[in-house]
Amino acid sequence: MIVIKTPEELARMRVSGRLAAEVRDELARRIGPGVTTAELDDLARELIARHGGHSAFFGYRGYPGHICVSVNDEVVHGIPGPRRIQVGDIVSLDVGVVYEGYIGDTAATVMVGVSDPEVMRLVSVGRRALEAAIAQAVAGGRLSDISHAIESTASEAGYSVVRDFVGHGVGKTMHEDPQIPNFGPPGHGPRLKPGMTLALEPMINRGRFEVDVMPDGWTVRTRDRGLSVHFEHTIAIGEGAAEVLTCPGPK
Ligand code: MF3
Ligand code: CO
Numbered sequence: 001m002i003v004i005k006t007p008e009e010l011a012r013m014r015v016s017g018r019l020a021a022e023v024r025d026e027l028a029r030r031i032g033p034g035v036t037t038a039e040l041d042d043l044a045r046e047l048i049a050r051h052g053g054h055s056a057f058f059g060y061r062g063y064p065g066h067i068c069v070s071v072n073d074e075v076v077h078g079i080p081g082p083r084r085i086q087v088g089d090i091v092s093l094d095v096g097v098v099y100e101g102y103i104g105d106t107a108a109t110v111m112v113g114v115s116d117p118e119v120m121r122l123v124s125v126g127r128r129a130l131e132a133a134i135a136q137a138v139a140g141g142r143l144s145d146i147s148h149a150i151e152s153t154a155s156e157a158g159y160s161v162v163r164d165f166v167g168h169g170v171g172k173t174m175h176e177d178p179q180i181p182n183f184g185p186p187g188h189g190p191r192l193k194p195g196m197t198l199a200l201e202p203m204i205n206r207g208r209f210e211v212d213v214m215p216d217g218w219t220v221r222t223r224d225r226g227l228s229v230h231f232e233h234t235i236a237i238g239e240g241a242a243e244v245l246t247c248p249g250p251k
């Protein structure tokens, strides 16, 4: 069942979304060569707590981190630890916060001193795939229009989309209906309605689409060890264009 949020719930989702986005952006500013992924996790925990929220991830199915930090060929769900970020790395930060019972879920891949134009192109295609998804997230459209926009953006650029993980509805719980695959033909699935809140999250690989879960039970890596990018926004379907909830507030 897809939950339709009331205007009051949407107002709360805006607050959680803003907090998640501000944490994501602050982490992106603090990342740099020599920083460990555990330091980013600590910082995220502090920032979220300072604003009166808590991580939506910590303890979720036993997940041990407050955020996910996935480096290079890691796709998603990288567990923070002693690994030090190096020049040339791409780092996917996934931040989920609970604030007054509602969740904001957002991710972005950031480049740390990347000078390879092909890597820059992969990252920008990931960002564009999310933008294309948001452009299809309009009332009256069908769910798989979003999926198709992501897949075509990736495949036209010569990349593949991860099939084992999907976007999702989000609200009082992190993973609500519907599941949103990042591939497939348009024109299928439920009709999009105002008040639906969805986490759209393309995961795009430079090489092949296959991925594996590592022995830690969480970290997902590309099977061919090629680079992977991940961008995610929590959005609300409106009367016109979707509203991106995971954007920072005015400074
Ligand atoms: N935020 C992830 C998603 O986008 C889920 C993280 S699961 C966790 O759906 F256990 F790592 F928290
Ligand atoms: Co996420």
Ligand code: CO
Pocket: 105, 167, 168, 199, 201, 232
């Ligand atoms: Co998500």
